[in-house]
Amino acid sequence: MIELIVIDVDGTLTDGKIYYSSEGEEIKAFNIKDGLMIASWNRLGKKSAIITGRISNMVERRAKELKITYVEQGIRDKAAKLKEICEKENISLSNVAVIGDDMNDFSMMKIVKRTFAPFDANPYIYDYVSDPLTKKGGDGAVAEMIEILLKEENLYDKFLELWVN
Numbered sequence: 001m002i003e004l005i006v007i008d009v010d011g012t013l014t015d016g017k018i019y020y021s022s023e024g025e026e027i028k029a030f031n032i033k034d035g036l037m038i039a040s041w042n043r044l045g046k047k048s049a050i051i052t053g054r055i056s057n058m059v060e061r062r063a064k065e066l067k068i069t070y071v072e073q074g075i076r077d078k079a080a081k082l083k084e085i086c087e088k089e090n091i092s093l094s095n096v097a098v099i100g101d102d103m104n105d106f107s108m109m110k111i112v113k114r115t116f117a118p119f120d121a122n123p124y125i126y127d128y129v130s131d132p133l134t135k136k137g138g139d140g141a142v143a144e145m146i147e148i149l150l151k152e153e154n155l156y157d158k159f160l161e162l163w164v165n
Contacts, residue, residue: 002149003095004069005041006082006108007142009052009059011101012118015138028058034142038066040159041146049085051078053104079107099145101125101137116145 010016013034019027042048049070050063056073063071075081086093097114098105101121109115109128117129118141126132131148135141150156 001095001153002046002097002114003091004047004049004086004089004097005038005146005149006049006051006085006096006098006112007038007068008098008100008102008105009050009056010054011121011137012099012105013050013062013138013142015136016101026056026058028056029138030062031138031140031143033140035062035066037143037146038068040162041150042067042069043162044150044155044158047089047091049082051075051081051108053078077107078105079111082108082111097145097149099133099142114149116141116148 007013014028014030021027038048047069050059050068051072052059053075059073060071070085072081086096093112096112097116098108098112099116100109101118102125103122106128115129116131116133117125118133118135118137120136133141133144135144150159
């Protein structure tokens with residue numbers, strides 16, 4: 001049973017593009033469908049984490065809105081950070097699902113059993129992905145992953161109850 005989902009940001013939670021305003025402020029776009037599914041995952045008593053190599057105030061803000069359990073930015077060794085979170089939460093790596101799109105996510109992907117990648121991920125990463133997705137990064141890939149997990153774990157009806165009652 002998956003207890004923790006780990007999400008990369010650029011190219012997974014976003015489309016991988018980074019925009020800068022004329023004032024130099026970084027701008028990213030987040031998919032509302034991903035947000036609803038992450039928030040639902042958390043409301044069902046599961047844990048979530050963002051582990052990303054970049055640092056962005058926008059990521060911090062979005063994670064706070066969604067009540068993401070862990071927000072780890074500026075991380076070079078993503079596998080080490082994931083192990084640290086698992087140790088703190090007493091969660092086995094076999095109960096973790098990772099979604100990533102590029103080579104810097106590889107270290108996390110090779111230590112867990114469930115791995116997901118958006119449709120437009122780096123082709124090399126697919127050699128290490130248990131579940132390739134049909135959605136692109138920033139276009140509902142994270143939502144697709146969570147829906148798959150909820151259905152597999154017979155939690156989809158509980159997910160629906162969060163919103164229809």
